[in-house]
Amino acid sequence: MAYRETIADNFNRRDAMESLTAPLAPGRLRWTHGALLVVGYVLLDWASYIHAMHGLNITPWSPGPALGLAFVMRFGARVAPILFVAIVLADSVVRDLPTTFPLTLLIATLLAGGYTALGEIMRRRFDRSLMFTHHRALLAWIVLVIAGTLCVSAAFVSVLVVTGVLPGWQWLEAFARYWIGDAVGVLITMPLFAMLMDERGRAFLASVLHRWETWLYGVVMLGTVGVTLGLGPDTDVRYFYIVFLPMVWAALRGGLAGSVLTATLAQLAIIAAVQLRGFTTVTVFDVQALAVVLVLVGFLVGVFIDEQRRLGAELRQSLRLAAAGEMAAALAHELNQPLTAMSAYGAACEDLISQGEQGERLLDMVRRMVSESHRTADVVTRLRDFFRTGDTRLERVPVAELLNSAAEPFAARAARSAIELSVGRAGEACVLVDRLQIEVVMRNLLVNAFEAVEAGADQGRWVRVGAEAAGPGRIVLTVEDSGPGPGAADAARLFEPFHSSKSSGLGLGLAISRSIAEAHGGRLWGEAGGNGVFKLLLPLQEGSVS
Structure with missing residues (x-):
């Protein structure tokens, strides 16, 4: 990884996910919607x-209710009368039912009422695009579909028997x-219809269709169904499990x-194979039962994947915000010097004005204040850039200066806690980094080191900061302390987000630090042992002397 890569690249490598909202109020029903429902049904x-x-x-497959x-x-529920008309027309146009017209109207009323009641329950419980954000919502929808279609089916067949x-x-x-x-028709086709009728759902489907891989596993699915159902006896479906591969x-x-x-x-391929091969009715229902299992497995895996991606995106956003907090602490340290200087220059200007000075000395103080204000603005700009894009601003920094500036804020703490703080020599080596x-x-490493030492014995307390060559063009910055070092198991988990040995810690400091190191083309790791040792590997600037 090139060291010019930004932290945003480390935090934002993910597939874009659509944000999902709560179920909305019913949309406006137009005559075109009614016509589409009737013709489509x-x-x-x-x-x-x-x-x-x-x-x-x-029949073995009934997508109309979906x-x-x-x-x-x-x-x-305003759709109920239109759905009633669609069912009556379907019974009249598609088939010649062995029933009277009043019985046809009764059956249509029963089915339209049952589907409307089931749809209303779904509308109140789920997002209308059926873009499930959690596997529990998908499972609840599956149970509702199975129970709802069971009730409607029992009532429908009972009416046929009674009349x-x-x-x-034969009941x-x-x-x-x-x-x-x-159940097969609703479970397999309703999610597609719901997504197509929702703007977010259409965008979600379009984003998937734009990938060449989608077309590839679609072709593989058609091929596996054709091979599974197109070869062998029409009662042999024992190789249907092969179809699970493209679905997963x-x-x-x-x-x-x-x-x-x-x-x-x-489903389309299965129906085509059934028609072309002339499968028996019993075999068709066996295939449809297997198709339901196939689809449910695919939906569950798909929702788990979407859920994992969403949680991963949220985790990366949390890391980004935590990194911004760490950057704010660094900026507070950086801003302290120019603000202190500006305050001193302002006081000097007051003294010069009180003395009647209006010449070069006063102008010099004003120029210095302006220079410090520019320095302050530059620091704030870097914070803004980090919030927006995570960009790094690389500059040539001597390693010795980097070590001294990192250790300097801890000098007073070391004196108060009777800890020996030492900074090793780094020669003239320079690195190209975002300071x-x-x-x-x-x-972060020094804070952890001081906390580990302060929690230990009162004697022999020390923290050392140093640097050493690590091969051509690379240097290792080391933070070592006399506190207890991590065990082998803990060392492997030190850089996991939200893993912390401190009760008040978020467990993000080392995870953020590793991301920063990798963004600079380096590496950060801890060594298991009797005392704490952390090492930061960075590439040297070209031409720099190690």
């Missing part, structure tokens, strides 16, 4: 009307088939959006 019902039981809408539920989540359309002994078979068809791949790389798109492709950021690292 009829077309989906026509496309999925395969292996129907007794000519009824009891579209209706997505509209209810978007526009609320004599179906014999009573269980009809219920199981209708429930599986509805899509979830790992594309998160929930990737798994939603791939699940839709898988403020490297001082943050050294200050």
Whole structure:
């Protein structure tokens, strides 16, 4: 890693994640939305009307309710009359039901009411785009879909049995088939419909579709479904587990959006294979049951991946804010000198004016005040730049000066605590670094060293700061103390964020320090042993003498 790389690069390497909000109020329902629901429902019902039981809408896959539920989540219960019309038209256009028209209206009322009630529950509990931010929300949605479709299916089939359309002994078979068809349709296709109807969801899907890898695992999914269901006897689905590979791949790389798109492709490929191969009804339902497991695994993995990325982004933001706090401490030290100088020059100006001085001496004091104000503004600008982008401002700094400036603020503390503070010789070596950021690292190491020594015995207390060559073009800055050193297990975790041996510590100082070191093309590590030893490796400036 080049040492010109910024700290922002260390903190911000992540895939962009959309921020998700709480469920919104129902949107405005236009006539175009109603027309889209009716036409879409009829077309989906026509496309999925395969292996129907007794000519009824009891099929292995029923995506129409998924579209209706997505509209209810978007526009609320006002969709119910339009959904009723869509169901009546689908029954009239797609199939010739062996029922009377009043019974058709009764069934449509039952289904529209059931789907609307289920959609209203979803709208009140989940984000309308179904972009789940936590796996618990996804699991709750799955349970709700299974329970809701179960209730609607039981009521629908019971009406058919009571009215004599179906014999009573077929109730269980009809219920199981209708429930599986509805549940499969909702679980597989509703997330896609919900995302397509939401602006954030469309942007999320578009970001995934823009990656070439998405198209690759989509093609692999189509190929695996074709090979699995296109070869061998039409009752043999034992190799269906191969289809899990592209689904998990899509979830790992594309998160929930990737798994939603791939699940839709898988379902379309399954239906195409079923139609082309002429599978038996029993085999179709077996395949659909496996497809549900496939999709649920993909969705769960996708949500876990999205959740991990979101938490990682939040952690990096926390590290960035903590780093800003560390930088503020360094800036306070840097600002102290110019502000003190400005105060002294201002007092000198008052004395000169009181003495009647209006010549060169007064102008010299004013120039010095202006110079110090420019220095102060430069320090503040560096803080602003760090907050915005994490940029480093490199300058040539002698190593000896760096060691002395880092140790100087601790001289008084060393005297109060009877600690021997020594700074080793560094020769004429120079490094090209951001002085403020490297001082943050050294200050963190010295604070830890002093705290470790102060917590130990009263005798033989010391802290040493030094430098030594580490091969061509590199130098190691060392902070060593007489306090107890970390064990082998602790040394491996010292630089993990939020890992701290101090009850009042956040555990971010060393993590931030390591990021700063890496941004400069260096490395920071601690050595396990009887006393504390931390080393900071930095590249020397070209032409510098070690």
